[in-house]
Structure formats: structure tokens, C-alpha cells
Amino acid sequence: MAAEKVCAASELSQDTAKRVIVGGIPIALVLDSAGEIHAIGDTCTHGDISLAEGFVEDDTLECWAHGSKFELTTGKPLTLPAFEPVPVFIVEVIDGEIFIDPTVTKEI
Ligand code: FES
Secondary structure, three states: OOOEEEEEHHHOOEOOEEEEEEOOEEEEEEEOOOOOEEEEEOEOOOOOOEHHHOEEEOOEEEOOOOOOEEEOOOOOEOOOOOOOOOOEEEEEEEOOEEEEEEEEEOOO
């Protein structure tokens, strides 16, 4: 599968997460305070909760349900109760549009 156009980069607000569905896979997009765009699996590995409904804090996205913080660059939970990572996707920005191939995750 080729990378799909997801949305315009201008639709993201700094330090908030946006849930998108790409190729049937829920993904949380986060524009961090350094201006970098991250794409991680949107479903918490502890429960069926959308991480995009949680909170961006430094370089993590925190699940609102029980507080696990997932690192934006690796998808790893830094705090319990979640202990399995979420996938991390490669983000390409072309002419201001975000493209993601949901079948390719970053090797961490
Ligand atoms: S459902 Fe996310 S930490 Fe429990």
C-alpha cells in the first residue's frame, strides 16, 4: 500500500492530538512543541481508549483513562499500567499535506 494523504499539516494544533483513520487503522497525530509531527497508534494497549482524547505532555501522549504515557518517538509506554508499545508510523509532509503509509511502522 502506498502512503495515503491524511490531512493538511495546518489542521494540527501544537501539543494536541488529532485522531485520523488511515487504511482502517486509527492513528493519533501530534504536532509537538518543536514543530515535529508524530503519528502513533491511537488505541491504548491497556484498554480500548483513543489516545488522541488524552493529553500531550512533553514528548508523550497520555491515556486519559489510567495515565499511561506513550513516547511519541518510540510508541513505548513510559508508565504503567500499559506495558505494550503502540506502533509508530512514518510521517511525510508534501506541499503542506501529511502522508502516511499505515502498513509501514518504524523499527524501534
Ligand atoms: S486504557 Fe489506557 S492506560 Fe488504561
